[in-house]
Amino acid sequence: MSSPYPQGVAHRRPGSAGPFSRWDRRIFHTVAAVRWPGAEPVLPRLSRGADHGLLWFGTAAGIALVGRGARARRAAVRGVASLAVASAVINTVGKRSVRRARPLLDGVPVMRQLKRQPFTTSFPSGHAASAAAFATGVALESRSWGAVVAPVAASVAFSRVYTGVHYPSDVLVGLALGAGAALLVRELVPTRNQLPSPGRPVAAAPALPGGEGLVVVVNQRSGSADSADEVRRALPLAEVVECEPDELTAALERAAGRGRALGVFGGDGTINQAAAVAVERGLPLAVFPGGTFNHFAYDLGVEEVADTCRALAEGDAVRVDLGRLRPGPARNPGAPHPGAGAAPDRDGTEGTPGTERPPGTEERPRYFLNTFSLGVYPDLVRIRERWSPRIGGWPAGVLAAARVLRHGRPLEAVVQGRRRPLWLLFAGNGIYRPVGPTPGHREDLADGLLDVRVVHGGRRPGLRLLAAALAGPLSRSPVHAAEQLHTLRITGLAPGTRMAYDGEVVPAPAELTLDKAPEALTVYRPRTLR
DSSP states (O other): OOOOOOTTTTOOOGGOHHHHHHHHHHHHHHHHOOOOOOTTHHHHHHHHTTTHHHHHHHHHHHHHHHHHHHHHHHHHHHHHHHHHHHHHIIIIIIIISOOOOOOOOOTTTTTTTTTTTOOOSSSSSSHHHHHHHHHHHHHHHOOOHHHHHHHHHHHHHHHHTHHHHOOHHHHHHHHHHHHHHHHHHHHSOOOOGGGOOOSSSEOOOOGGGGTTTTEEEEEESSTTTHHHHHHHHHHHEEEEEEEGGGGHHHHHHHHTTTOOOEEEOOOOOHHHHHHHHHOOOOOOOOEEOOOOOOOHHHHHHHSSHHHHHHHHTEEEEEEEEEEEEESSSSOTTTTTOOOTTTTOTSSSOOTTOOOOOOHHHHOOEHHHHSSSEHHHHHHHHHHHHHHHOOOOOOOOHHHHHHHHHHOOOOOEEETTTTTEEEEEEEEEEEEEETTTEEEEEOOOSSSSSSSEEEEEEEEHHHHHHHHHHHOSSEEEETEEEEEEOEEEEEOOTTTOEEEEEETTEEOOSSEEEEEEEEEEEEEEEEEEEE
């Protein structure tokens, strides 16, 4: 008769077991003997559903779709990553280190037993480890979603004893290993609340509880269909104005003349336009993220409507830099910022009166909150925007990258007085620091610096771009260079060249200067993040 245990596993008789093992078996048999009302139709199915992590993958997809915010998406991704680490550790090390046989099923009611019995060793429980890893990973990013997932994870862990496939100690050790895997992932890739706060310098702004005195402009193409209603429910005293993208500038100008602060709901491009108006009118800005990426809002520490509402109620705000793009010939460094919309200096003034150039002789400066770029990225954005309404944002991004890398050509430009071919020129409004393996977060939104990165022209643009993305903000290699600058001068751009700033693609002038408007914008931000 063949053995019911895995090859090489010796099953110990109860009489030869130590005190801990006897306690373990006693609890196992107690669980088997107790009748659990309502559990029989649920726990065996739940246990089978967690096979190969399928339950957790489906849960992650549901969190990402239902949650709709960046915090929910991060929670789903972190949960899956933690599960992957836990599964790898359990299956490669755990199961092979302690070759413990599965429990005998003599005392387990047939209705509870799984139709397909596992054939691996018993210690530790892989299902319990995956459940704990996923639930802990989710909770580290979002306590609310963690509270939703935790009971399901606990039920899966208990189901392994209930169905007779694990001893209680198998499950307890599995839970501990799973939680440890989630904490290990956090050490490698910090959670949002571990990142340094960009909330300085603190600025004076009026407290507007309930939104009294606030006018919010909502881009109807951003967020979901009920975005404006969400803002109205959260701020019943605020005036909420909805408009189409082509009416946005006019709507922002009108709103700025009616309130004590200007609010905006939309993505980075929409917030960019609102920031320019807020600076021109000397108003604090309330940001409600509603775009695809929301880079500025997330670096600021604002992820949801509730975050901005808390800041408005208390009058909590900070000052941040604006990146500035000035088309045309280089100006005298001592000259003031020309034209309407000039950002104030640190003391709130706009430079020395009487030194402006005559109207019409110089273009009005443009501002960027996040990034400016030349080269392949503007083409990538243009192709992505063309295809995203048909096939979705992420597939369109992949298609755009493939086309640009296959058919694109290096751009010729004179950068800081030196002519060079380049695949990409990137200038960030503030220094981007690595978050885990990606350079995607700004620790200081008022550092006065441009994060400039250039990918030189040459063969294999994909590898060159990847090397620049993985490198730090101060680095050099044969294929790229990175520097921190106060001013960047670019000339020699051919007609038809496109530039992108904050996700908007427009024709580039033949020559331009990038610099900073230090601490020019006052923006609401909660004093403490949740």
